Amino acid sequence: MRTALIRLVLLMAVISMLPFSASADDVTRISNWKKLENYLKDRAEIRDTDFTFTYDPALNWHNQTEKVTALMQQMGMNGFQWEYTPGRIRVFNIRYSDEFAICWSEGEIRTYLAWCAEYQIKDFAIYPGKELYQQLKARNFEKLQALEGMARIASRSLSYSDDSCSFHYKNVKYQEGGAVCSSLADVMKVLEKGVAEGEKTLTFFCTGELYKKLTADKTHNLQRLAVMAGIQGYSYSLSEGAGRITLQNIRLLAGYKIVRAYRLGNLSTLTQRERDTLTYAMDVLNGRDVPRDLLGAEKWIHDFLCDRITYEVNPSSDEDDCAIGALLDGRANCDGYADAFYLMGSLVGMDIRHQSGEALRVDRDAGHMWNLIKINDEWFMVDVTWNDGDSGDPAHVWYNVGLDYAKYSHTWEDIAGIPAMAERTKNEYRPNPIYRCYSFDDLKKIVKDCRTQGADRVDIFYGYGPDLMDEYKRTYSVMHEAGVANSIQSSWYSLPRFVHFYGLEY
Numbered sequence: 129m130r131t132a133l134i135r136l137v138l139l140m141a142v143i144s145m146l147p148f149s150a151s152a153d154d155v156t157r158i159s160n161w162k163k164l165e166n167y168l169k170d171r172a173e174i175r176d177t178d179f180t181f182t183y184d185p186a187l188n189w190h191n192q193t194e195k196v197t198a199l200m201q202q203m204g205m206n207g208f209q210w211e212y213t214p215g216r217i218r219v220f221n222i223r224y225s226d227e228f229a230i231c232w233s234e235g236e237i238r239t240y241l242a243w244c245a246e247y248q249i250k251d252f253a254i255y256p257g258k259e260l261y262q263q264l265k266a267r268n269f270e271k272l273q274a275l276e277g278m279a280r281i282a283s284r285s286l287s288y289s290d291d292s293c294s295f296h297y298k299n300v301k302y303q304e305g306g307a308v309c310s311s312l313a314d315v316m317k318v319l320e321k322g323v324a325e326g327e328k329t330l331t332f333f334c335t336g337e338l339y340k341k342l343t344a345d346k347t348h349n350l351q352r353l354a355v356m357a358g359i360q361g362y363s364y365s366l367s368e369g370a371g372r373i374t375l376q377n378i379r380l381l382a383g384y385k386i387v388r389a390y391r392l393g394n395l396s397t398l399t400q401r402e403r404d405t406l407t408y409a410m411d412v413l414n415g416r417d418v419p420r421d422l423l424g425a426e427k428w429i430h431d432f433l434c435d436r437i438t439y440e441v442n443p444s445s446d447e448d449d450c451a452i453g454a455l456l457d458g459r460a461n462c463d464g465y466a467d468a469f470y471l472m473g474s475l476v477g478m479d480i481r482h483q484s485g486e487a488l489r490v491d492r493d494a495g496h497m498w499n500l501i502k503i504n505d506e507w508f509m510v511d512v513t514w515n516d517g518d519s520g521d522p523a524h525v526w527y528n529v530g531l532d533y534a535k536y537s538h539t540w541e542d543i544a545g546i547p548a549m550a551e552r553t554k555n556e557y558r559p560n561p562i563y564r565c566y567s568f569d570d571l572k573k574i575v576k577d578c579r580t581q582g583a584d585r586v587d588i589f590y591g592y593g594p595d596l597m598d599e600y601k602r603t604y605s606v607m608h609e610a611g612v613a614n615s616i617q618s619s620w621y622s623l624p625r626f627v628h629f630y631g632l633e634y
Contacts, residue, residue: 200219202258202293253294253297256294265288276333276370280304283301283367286298309333347364358381362378382451382471383467383471429473433468450464452464454467480502524628525562525628560630567593578632585631587627616629
């Protein structure tokens with residue numbers, strides 16, 4: 129009994145000599161781990177270097193030093209000493225990072241990074257807590273990079289600690305200007321705005337997944353969007369860590385550049401070849417009997433281009449990719465066909481845009497360019513290149529078609545925020561009707577319908593019916609039985625399975 133009493137007295141004496149800095153009235157009492165986490169965050173935010181708290185001894189925290197230490201490290205306490213007795217802990221000699229923030233939500237991180245950008249802070253740390261830390265690290269730091277992009281961080285040296293659940297930034301550089309993009313629609317808005325304003329350099333920041341999508345396959349998707357916005361060429365620089373994409377030395381497609389200069393009334397920005405192209409286009413439109421209505425003018429321009437242009441790919445020239453080669457030289461690839469249609473249609477007031485995607489072929493799909501035209505608030509596909517056949521007769525198969533037929537011949541990626549193509553084709557917008565043929569009985573009905581309308585041309589999709597090309601003798605026999613009186617002229621497309629009949633007489 130005497131020995132136990134002596135031990136108790138000695139223990140009390142030792143406790144009384146411990147250097148606690150706060151009185152019992154000033155000490156915070158902690159009852160659970162969450163309250164401890166909040167308390168440490170409050171201490172860290174004011175950079176307190178010496179504090180004491182009490183706790184319920186039943187929680188036994190003094191035997192969980194690793195967990196308590198991890199919590200302190202997550203609050204930016206990089207170095208410290210501590211002392212404890214049952215029910216009481218003192219933390220002192222605390223060292224903090226020079227500049228850091230404790231952030232428990234993406235919103236807090238976004239605010240802190242914006243503050244760092246405003247004051248051009250180059251070195252700092254973020255302590256987001258264990259759960260958010262894991263989320264920010266996931267998928268190759270996708271969320272963290274998105275937040276960095278919003279702060280326009282162009283480059284940085286980043287290290288991280290799984291023990292303290294922290295990110296440490298060094299030598300951060302910020303980009304002035306530059307939009308933040310989280311979708312393809314955002315990117316298109318940036319590109320279209322830049323084209324409209326004649327910008328030579330554009331910078332934007334992307335979320336992780338969007339950055340990967342745009343830069344995959346040698347930036348193929350980025351190139352498609354750029355062409356759809358009217359950009360013919362550019363150089364670029366990338367920063368994966370910041371999700372930054374910068375386009376430099378931007379060159380517009382000749383059609384876009386000419387239309388922009390014409391509408392602004394300032395041709396001084398055009399080269400001589402571009403001015404010659406504008407002069408040629410205006411001379412053609414003013415010197416010919418071009419119909420005044422939209423559908424009539426569209427067909428006239430379409431047929432003129434089919435007659436004027438010969439398809440050609442010239443690797444040594446950029447002019448076959450635009451309206452210059454198409455109109456002045458009469459030679460162009462699909463980009464040139466589409467750009468010439470955009471130029472001439474825009475000059476007479478049509479609402480036209482480019483569409484980039486792939487054309488379906490028997491052997492493989494190939495990159496392709498065509499147009500969309502707006503008719504009564506709906507967008508329809510026009511592919512002048514594919515309509516320019518070898519027969520000398522401009523076909524109108526891929527002409528003012530909706531999604532119901534375009535999907536069999538072309539593929540593309542719709543972009544949210546940009547009006548999609550009309551769901552259905554309307555024959556009233558076409559110079560010759562288009563039908564689906566599922567049987568030879570359907571073929572008879574189609575011919576009879578065309579005879580009633582007096583149509584000398586008809587386009588037929590037979591993708592889910594009999595192979596009309598393989599059974600062409602029976603096809604012609606059925607058409608004669610239905611009232612076609614003469615020899616039948618046709619252009620066949622094996623994939624997709626379309627046939628264009630023309631010069632029909634009854």
